[in-house]
Amino acid sequence: MECVFGLVGNDFAIVAxxxxxxxxxxxxxxxxxxxxxxxxxxxxxxxxxSGDRVQFTEYVQKNVALYQFRNGIPLTTAAAANFTRGxxxxxxxxxxxxxxxxIYNKALPCPGLYKGGITSLLVYCITHRxxxxxxxxxxxxxxxxxxxxxxxxxxxxxxxxxxxxxxHKVDKGAFGYGSYFSLAMMDRHYKSGMTVExxxxxxxxxxxxxxxxxxxxxxxxxxxxxxxxxxxxxAWRESVKxxxxxxx
Amino acid sequence: MxxxxxxxxxxxxxxxxxxxxxxxxxxxxxxxxxxxxECQSHRLTVEDPVTVEYITRYIAGLxxxxxxxxxxxPFGLSTLIVGFDPYTGVPSLYQTDPSGTFSAWKANAxxxxxxxxxxxxxxxxxxxxxHDTIKLAxxxxxxxxxxxxKNIEVATITKEHGLRQLEESEIDAIVxxxxxxxxxxxxxxxxxxAPKET
Numbered sequence: 001m002e003c004v005f006g007l008v009g010n011d012f013a014i015v016a017x018x019x020x021x022x023x024x025x026x027x028x029x030x031x032x033x034x035x036x037x038x039x040x041x042x043x044x045x046x047x048x049x050s051g052d053r054v055q056f057t058e059y060v061q062k063n064v065a066l067y068q069f070r071n072g073i074p075l076t077t078a079a080a081a082n083f084t085r086g087x088x089x090x091x092x093x094x095x096x097x098x099x100x101x102x103i104y105n106k107a108l109p110c111p112g113l114y115k116g117g118i119t120s121l122l123v124y125c126i127t128h129r130x131x132x133x134x135x136x137x138x139x140x141x142x143x144x145x146x147x148x149x150x151x152x153x154x155x156x157x158x159x160x161x162x163x164x165x166x167x168h169k170v171d172k173g174a175f176g177y178g179s180y181f182s183l184a185m186m187d188r189h190y191k192s193g194m195t196v197e198x199x200x201x202x203x204x205x206x207x208x209x210x211x212x213x214x215x216x217x218x219x220x221x222x223x224x225x226x227x228x229x230x231x232x233x234x235a236w237r238e239s240v241k242x243x244x245x246x247x248x
Numbered sequence: 249m250x251x252x253x254x255x256x257x258x259x260x261x262x263x264x265x266x267x268x269x270x271x272x273x274x275x276x277x278x279x280x281x282x283x284x285x286e287c288q289s290h291r292l293t294v295e296d297p298v299t300v301e302y303i304t305r306y307i308a309g310l311x312x313x314x315x316x317x318x319x320x321x322p323f324g325l326s327t328l329i330v331g332f333d334p335y336t337g338v339p340s341l342y343q344t345d346p347s348g349t350f351s352a353w354k355a356n357a358x359x360x361x362x363x364x365x366x367x368x369x370x371x372x373x374x375x376x377x378x379h380d381t382i383k384l385a386x387x388x389x390x391x392x393x394x395x396x397x398k399n400i401e402v403a404t405i406t407k408e409h410g411l412r413q414l415e416e417s418e419i420d421a422i423v424x425x426x427x428x429x430x431x432x433x434x435x436x437x438x439x440x441x442a443p444k445e446t
Binding site for chain 2 (some may be wrong): 059070115
């Protein structure tokens with residue numbers, strides 16, 4: 001039910017994300033900001049498991065900052081996108097050691113700190129708990145990302161990165177059930193080199209479509225923009241306001 | 249022939265923390281890299297920027313570890329760490345040395361001829377800000393270094409703009425100002441004596 005979509009304009013890129021935080025049938029909050037400002041000129045709009053989303057995007061943000069301190073210059077958007085995809089790809093095929101150890105400890109009469117290599121551990125898991133071991137071998141981050149950025153040399157760009165480490169440079173992209181509607185609207189109305197007003201108009205058209213046609217449509221959206229002046233929040237589109245928490 | 253600004257002794261560790269070092273530059277690279285990682289790691293785990301004291305304690309701890317293990321040698325450098333507390337905005341200055349001790353200072357110098365510079369600072373330190381502080385620092389340096397922007401590296405760190413390295417031309421301008429003041433002071437000393445002589 002999470003909707004994230006974005007597009008590239010004449011010298012800016014814009015991303016919109018819904019702002020509902022949901023657990024099963026309960027809405028925790030409807031003003032959750034899912035678009036993180038990665039650095040001065042990059043935005044990362046993420047959808048998926050909220051724990052993974054926050055963990056992974058903060059990890060990418062800190063590594064991007066570290067690169068800048070080490071090298072004195074910021075990463076390009078393409079480089080940041082490739083780094084992000086690389087981390088997702090690595091996590092995809094790396095066995096989850098912690099979880100495997102938990103299984104190992106459960107199987108032993110007296111659990112202890114395991115000090116072996118991953119191969120023998122997995123062999124043990126496989127011989128004693130075949131089904132569990134197979135389920136826990138891979139540990140992908142369940143996060144879908146649209147990374148938007150502006151580089152002085154190459155202008156605005158948008159990257160589509162899904163949770164199994166697909167990377168595409170795109171002019172428009174979308175994730176979630178909302179993508180069925182927003183992608184269709186964008187395919188119909190998008191043209192390259194749009195102005196901010198035209199792009200916002202298209203974003204609003206997509207939001208209206210999602211709100212009216214998606215069965216459990218998220219009520220509120222946040223829109224952020226990145227251009228030569230940097231990455232910043234552009235607007236909220238709210239149809240349900242969270243009640244303000246009264247001060248103690 | 250060495251490309252002038254390719255070897256920097258003053259680097260930033262985070263948006264609000266900077267480090268200057270004296271000693272083995274190769275060891276400095278390793279230490280600075282570890283400190284930069286720790287700054288980001290701290291932000292990631294506790295969602296808070298480091299305080300100056302925290303990162304100083306971390307660097308000093310690292311330096312100490314290498315004095316108590318087998319098969320390693322200590323880091324051959326002393327560092328001066330400056331920065332602002334991320335919440336109170338209060339500036340601090342800390343120094344670490346190869347033994348791993350650290351302490352906070354109002355003004356300090358490290359490296360070759362640091363004793364004479366420290367003496368100068370003890371005599372002339374006043375809590376100033378902006379241009380006056382830069383002048384004081386350069387006056388201290390000029391005690392032991394051949395004057396000229398080519399031999400001096402100066403950087404300032406402010407809460408709003410982080411670390412800024414001064415251009416050679418700016419440094420030369422301040423050096424000229426200081427020399428002019430010195431010359432005026434010399435002239436003033438000689439002038440009152442002259443009427444007495446004649």
